[in-house]
Amino acid sequence: MKNSFDEKILDEAKDWLAAKQNVVLATVIQTWGSSPRPVGSRMIINGKGDFSGSVSGGCVETTVVRECLGLLKEKKPFKKIEFKVSNESAWEVGLACGGEIAIFLEQIN
Amino acid sequence: MKKQLLKEIIEKKEKKIEFSIITNLENGESCVFEKGKSINKNFEEHKEKIISQFDKKKNGIIEGTNIFVETYIRPIKVIIVGAVHIAQYLVNFAKSLNFEISIIDPRGYFASKQRFPDIKIVNKWPMEAFNEIKTDQNTALIALTHDPKIDDPALQHALKNKFFYIGALGSKKTHTNRCARLEESGFNDEQINKIFGPIGIKLGGRSAPEIALSIIAQLVSEVYKK
Incomplete structure (x- = not known):
């Protein structure tokens, strides 16, 4: 059975927009290896x-x-970014767990 | 994503409709898809693949395309019998876990809106209440009154309708008596053994929030066993 885990981030986005804030939505669209959050996070x-x-x-x-x-800042509507396996400099950028993830960024407007 | 789409998504979630959000990662366009309804013309060429992804209830990029699909499935229904102190903590856990909660309690002074704001409360005896609440094998029952005249009819309904989780609060002695009553009513051992009683995993705590935590932990673990 599957639970419909919904962390209600979109509901929160609606509240932020109602408060006249600019909102960018980031969604995990792909993962490889042991990534900490599943696709759709x-x-x-x-x-x-x-x-x-x-x-x-x-x-x-x-x-x-x-x-x-x-x-x-650049007024770009969307962008895809990827993070790969990190080395010891996990404090900087990268996933200490050794996974890889792709994230889709999009403005809500 | 357009603001209008976000509004549509939230409305569909509130109505507990199953749908997908589909996004073209090449041009940033997105829309919602509902099975049986027409698809946005910009996604027409991938229609078959989108439907198949929807049926699998899996989130991800459709192979060989730039289309990302995220599917919202209907929340699991949890029925709490007994608007008691433990239930107040239970609804908070259940809300964070996105379960759809209803409370049944014929005792109006327990099942008040003031004690349970934003929760569907059915102020009736269980058998009448189940005429109002649609249940199926993906429904869970948490019986908390340990009063046979309220809990028993609900447990019987849950057993007959094969709920995926049935739990009943009460000591071992209370549960033994409960099982005997169910046996007298014609339920066999296999059916009766499906009831988690005493309810919850063993945490050791005895406060209302601790018991609520032990119940919700057991419920989540059963979700993934089925």
């Missing part, structure tokens, strides 16, 4: 860099926030 980011939800176990969120702010 979501996170939202506003123009101030506040975020809610997750696309990894905390490994790449900082970079995703930066990318999303860049998207807003």
Whole structure:
């Protein structure tokens, strides 16, 4: 049986939009190896860099926030980003768990 | 994603409709897809593949395309019998886990809107209540009153309708008596053994939130066993 796990990030996005914030939606679209969050996991980011939800176990969120702010600044509607296996510098960017993920960023407007 | 689409998605979720969000990763276009309804013309060429992905209830990129599909399935229905203290904690856990909750309790002073805001409360005896709540094999029952005249009819309904999870609160002694009553009513051992009683996994705690946690943990583990 499957549970319809819904972390209600889209519901939160609606509230953020109602509060006149710019919102970028980040969705995990592909994973390889042992990635911390499954495909469909979501996170939202506003123009101030506040975020809610997750696309990894905390490994790449900082970079995703930066990318999303860049998207807003450049007024780009969407972008795909990928994170590969990290080395020891897991503090920087990458997945310490050895997985790989692709994330789709899109503005909600 | 367009704001209008986001609105549509949230409406469909609230109505508990099964649907997919489909996104073209090449041009950023997205829309919702519902089985049996016409598909947005921009996705027409991948229609068959989108339907097949929808049927598999799997999220992901359709092989050989740039189409990402995310499917929303109907939440699992959880019926709580007894609007007691434990139920107040239980509904909070169940909400975070996205279960669809209904509470049955004929005792109006327990099942009040003030105690359970935003929850479907059926202020009737179980047999009448089940005329209002549609149930199937994907429904779970959590019986919390340990009052035979309220719990028993609900347990009998759940056993007859083969709920995937049936749990009943009460000590070992209470449960032994309960099993005897069910046997008298014509249920066999195999059926009676499907009831988790005393309900919940062993955590050791005895406070209302601790018992609620032990119940919800057992329920989630049963979801993945089926």
